[in-house]
Amino acid sequence: MKFVVSSSELLSHLQAISRAISTKSQLPVLDCFLIELSGNTLSMTASDLEVTMTTTLETDETVEEGRVAFPSKMLLEILKKLPEQPLTFVVDSNTLGVDIQSERGKYNFVGQPADDYPNLPQVEEDKASSMRVPASLLLTGITKTLFATADDELRPVMNGILFECSPENLTFVASDSHKLVRYQRLDAKTEFEASFILPKKPASLLKNVLPREDGDVQVEFDNKNAFFTLPNYRLVCRLVEGNYPTYNAVIPQDNPNRAVVDRVDLANTLGRVSIFSSQSSNLVKLHYSSDEVMVSAQDLDFSVSAFEKLRCQYDGDEMEIGFKSSFLADILENIDSSNIIIEMSDPSRAAIVLPFDKNDFEDELMLLMPMMINA
Known part of the structure; x- marks a missing residue:
């Protein structure tokens, strides 16, 4: 097997899928990229059994098709330190010896048998649902909600993004019990009603590659797996x-x-x-009055405190509510609108944060649970 490929193009594709590889892999072959050459198309796969990601690129001077597993860390380290240039890969199908020839040198290592690499799961056609979503829309939905997912071993359903498809809209939901995000797109609809929970890791992988893609993403899912087919990548989880x-x-x-x-x-x-x-609570207080909000915090253990006043339009009773500052900062960071609306009922109930400026085709809502304010 022999092929010639651009070093920077190969590095870009391999770095994108390398995030699927686990640092604690139980199978040695899962520390490798599965490389498959068919015609002029080079297919590269990375997996941790839970998530599998594949990408393709076109090669030059192809000789003999084949499959082999390349050690991922060694290959990535070589590519990172090489300037842009054509690289020639020569693989001995009997010994699995790999030669990489650059403009000024040659690198040699031994691959692993491709047959040891686990097979990809296949979609169950009789139980599957399918839809096409613009890449930009899918990226926005994941970006808006991913930060609010939990890390809860006791409730794994909270550790992912809920996708809800319906004839009315496509809804993305994430929550860690302290904050909740619901992002709806009215311009993405399906003829059926269905839902699935996408785990955090594949959601992060999609967030990384979607900015590089144009056009639509084919999304298929059954009871066990989801399949995302992009122009240059495919993710199965x-x-x-x-x-x-x-x-x-x-x-x-x-x-x-x-x-x-x-x-x-x-x-x-x-x-x-x-x-x-306070380092233990991260509590900040927001005191609302007619035309301003006062943001304050104090740490009695170190005898420090601070407050600032901000102009705002406030309609309601004078009230003070407390939040964990890092959670509130996360929400403010993930809203695009220059002005926001904060709706509250009383200091013990959740506050709703909404964008002041929004499009007709999207509905964005973020919820934040308050903290008790000690008298």
Whole structure:
């Protein structure tokens, strides 16, 4: 087997799929990239059994098709330190010896048998659902929700993003019990109603490669696996089993207190004031009055405190509510609108954060649970 390929192009593709490889792999072959040459098309695969990612690129001077597993760490380290140039790969199909010939040198190592590499799961046609989603829309939905997923071994359903398809919209939901994000797209619909929970790792992999892709993504899923087919990549992953909590039940509907505030100003103020919050609680207090909000924090153990006042439009009763500063900062960072709406009912119930400026085809809602304020 022999082929010639651009070093930088090969590195770009391998780095994108290398994130699928686990650092604690139980099978030695899973520390490798599966390399398959068919005609002028080079297919590269990385997997940890739960998530498998494949990409393809066109090669030059192809001789003899074949399959072999290349050690991933060694190959990536070579490519990272090489300037852009054509590389010639020559693989001995009997000994699995690999020669990489560059402009000024030659590198030799031994691959592993491709037959040892696990087979990809296949979609169960009789149980599968399918839809096409623009790459930019899928990227937005994952980016808006991924930060709110949990790391909870006792409730694995919270460790992923819920996808809900319906004739009305496509909904992305994530929650870690402290914050919740619901992002709906009214311009993405299906003729059926279905849902699945995408784990955090494949969601992160998609977030990494989707900015490079144009066009639509083919999404197929059955009871066990999801398949994302992009123009240059394909991702297959095992889904999270279980039923997602009824998230709509925890979203408060009647919120008489409403504030409109500059998002960037609030985020910057929060960043400065939260430095003075207690290290154990990260508590910051927001005190709302007619035309301003006062952000304050204190750490009694070190006798430090800070407060800042911000102009805002506030309609409601004067009130003070407390939040974990890092959670509030996450929400402010993941809203694009220059101004935001914060809706509240009382200091013990969840606050709703909404974008002030939004498009007709999207509905974005973020929820944050408050912290108790000690008198």
